[in-house]
Amino acid sequence: MKREQQILRAAEKLFYERSFDGVGVDAIGKEAGVTGSAIYRHFESKDEILEVLFDQAIDALLVKVGEPEGDPREELARLVNAHIGFALSHERLAAIWSREVRALSGTGQRNFLRRQHRYVERWVDCLAVCYPRRSRDELVSAVRAVHGLMMSDATRPPGGKRAPQLHALLVDLALAALEVLAEPDAGRSAATE
Secondary structure, three states: OOHHHHHHHHHHHHHHHHOOOOOOHHHHHHHHOOOOHHHHHOOOOHHHHHHHHHHHHHHHHHHHHOOOOOOHHHHHHHHHHHHHHHHHHOHHHHHHHHHHHHHOOHHHHHHHHHHHHHHHHHHHHHHHHHOOOOOHHHHHHHHHHHHHHHHHHHHOOOOOOOOOOHHHHHHHHHHHHHHHHHOOOOOOOHHHO
16 A cells, blocks of 8 residues: 555544544554654645545545436435445545534635535536425525435444444435425424414
8 A cells, every 4th residue: 555545544544533633643654654754755734634535535425426317316316325325435534524624724625615516516406406496595505404414424423333224214314305395385394484
């Protein structure tokens, strides 16, 4: 395994277990089997390591979603399945994504948010076809909410036991949550009237 990958794997493990702020370069080096100073031959900083991990996360997700489907309902099912598949198969990256986006440096955060925005736009475009009576603001809010739902298991503490058939359960929950968009008065509870 290349040294860069050893460092990234070590950082991913430690950021997942302790958080970005809770881990120093020396700890990453020790986990990777190198000195802390040796990391600087491969990465400029701990911030750059986090940026690379975020790039890997969004790349893995984009590979899973593939090219858009022609049928919007099939596209929606693919988006949901891919997002959940990413969260469950890349548990550490998903958890780091959920918790550490604010730890990214200015440029790293802008780059990641730009790529994430394109991904969210794909969801919004799909939902706009499936639920044409909904405003763009409602669709963006729905995407953010369902992404939180689908990533929720990734943020559980390490070592927890997962429910059997978790993927199917999360797919059903996400699709059911989005189906609320089909009801014109949904989301307007008695508390808001």
